Amino acid sequence: MMLTRRIMLAGMAVFAARAVLAAPALRLLMVRRRGCVYCAQWDREIAPVYAEHPEGKAAPLMVVDRDGPYPDGLALARRPWLTPTFILLSGGAEVTRFEGYPGAEKFFPVLRDMLALAR
Template sequence: MKNSASLVTRRLLLAMGLSASIHRAQAGPAPQLRLLMVRRKGCTYCAQWDREIAPIYADHPEGRLAPLIMVDVDGPYPDGLALARMPWLTPGFILLRDGQEIGRYEGYPGADRFFPMLRGLINEADRWG
């Protein structure tokens, strides 16, 4: 009897998992977050970011959630971006969801504050969906 109940439970869990997977697939792909870093040649804070953050960015949880795109402040910018305003201060960090700006941080806050700042932008984006 115990094996029968266990089998029913496993089948029910499997069916629930498949149902959730089908629902997610029907809803379409999850929105994609990206972090746009706007930089300028000769920017000392950009160079500092390159030394302190660039080597570890992709391995950090926030880096995996929001892969990096780098652009020069003068462009060219990727097609399809919807920014609140054109950036002018470097480095600038613009969080994008499917190419639309959802948060921005201008200036480099230093190695100890960069990832908490980015986590705050991501959390704010999650809160507003």
């Protein structure tokens, strides 16, 4: 009986660990293009602090050029044409996006609203 209980508990622990690992991870995809002045502004104002910000930790950044290549398996609502475009991904699927750079004061509040949609 004791051995059976241990096996059941071990099985439940493995199941719980797999469920956590299988949960779709959030990522922020930044689509940019060479020569984009707003992308360069974002690089100066946000890039140095992004990874340390709570929102940056919740949705690690992935950067791609507007013309690709894009990571395999992405499910986007439509192809981005304006740069920068920020697309919140959950498990590779688009949750929401915003196009353009709203400035340093508004960037993280907008991203916070996007993250709230993913929960």
